[in-house]
Amino acid sequence: MSGLEPFGARLRRAMDERGPLCVGIDPHAxxxxEWGLNDDVAGLERFSRTVVEALADRVAVLKPQSAFFERFGSRGVAVLEKSVAEARAAGALVVMDAKRGDIGSTMAAYAESFLHKDAPLFSDALTVSPYLGYGSLSPAVALARESGAGLFVLALTSNPEGGEVQHAVRSDGRNVGATMLAHLSAENAGEEPLGSFGAVxxxxxxxxxxxxxxxNGPLLAPGIGAQGATPADxxxxxxxxxxxxxxxxSRGVLRHGPDAVTLRDAAGRFAEEIRHTMTSS
Incomplete structure (x- = not known):
């Protein structure tokens, strides 16, 4: 056992104390x-270090997109490992955006890569894809419970292509997205103050x-800022x-870099606007 509180409890406290905001770490080319950095490992490292140093001590959640690190091979993954460790050490919760999904021993290996307490990439939560069947996620669910981590399951995503799967209607009349939400509700039953198994x-x-x-679990909501949604929505x-x-x-904050002060100011404005919207609704 890791000795960690369940992810849901830690997330509830972080959002209450720091504001309900997740900032992506998306170092795409x-x-x-835009930051004046080269599209290489040195640029990747400078970008990631700047975001972590500017924000990890004040935002509730940082969400590195694994693909943007993996494209540089082992050196990029090494940067990701360091970023995760330093972000968590500074007090941010880390959601690894890797969207893993498979069956059996392969799913178990993916889970061990990100959710085992001794893994170099251990993160507070992991995004996962359930479209080999929700039951295929069982190894990740079990290991997340054991380690005090969480999952964010793709349920109702904003990309137009997602509808052909997520809106498909089952024989019971419920569509696939609603089915995923029902599975997560069952996972979180009775958990306080918040369950650890969320939906995207x-x-x-x-x-x-x-x-x-x-x-009774968190809802990770991409789309604020560059994709068109606002906190008021x-x-x-x-x-x-x-x-x-x-x-x-992500971009709504990151475009204010590489200056750390402007990154902090942008994140602070979003967090305050979101907090105001949520508390006044």
């Missing part, structure tokens, strides 16, 4: 260029009142579940 639900999706989003999209939303902002 165009953003490196796009903030750009509009009225979701036909879905039961009250899963959150109560309309998420309804009574809005207090458990973890709004994700």
């Amino acid at each position: 165009s953003l490196l260029a 639900v796009g903030a750009t999706l509009g009225d979701l009142s036909s879905y039961d989003l009250d899963i 959150l109560p309309r999209v998420f309804g009574t579940a809005v207090r458990n939303v973890v709004p994700n902002v």
Whole structure:
């Protein structure tokens, strides 16, 4: 056992204390260029270090996108390992955005890579894909419970292509996205103050009142900022579940780099606007 409190409890406290904001660490080539950095390992390291040093002691969650590190091979993964460790040491919770999904021993190996307490990439939570069947996630669910970590399961994503799977209707009349939410609600039953098994639900999706989003777990909500959603949209999209939303902002904050002060100011503005919106709804 890791000795960690369950992820849901740690996340609830972090959002209450630091504000409900998740900032992505997305060092894609165009953003490196905007920062005046080369698209190489040195640029990757400078970018990641700057974001962690500027934000990890003040935002609730940082979410590195694993793919942007993996594209540089082992040296890029080494930068990711260091970023995760330093972010967690500074007090931020780290959600690894890797969207892993497989079956059996392979899913177990993915889980061990990110959710085992001794893994170099151990993170507080991991994004996962359930589209080999929700039951395929069982190894990740079990290891997350053991380590005090959490999962964010892709449920209702904002990309247009997602609808052909997530909106498909099952024989019981419920669509696939709603089925994933129901599975997560069962995982979180009885957990206080918040369950550790969350869903990814796009903030750009509009009225979701036909879905039961009250899963007693967190809802990771990408789409704030560059993708068009605003903090003011959150109560309309998420309804009574809005207090458990973890709004994700990436470019909306990161475009203010590489100056650490402007990064902090941008994150602070988003966090305050989101907090105000949630508490006044």
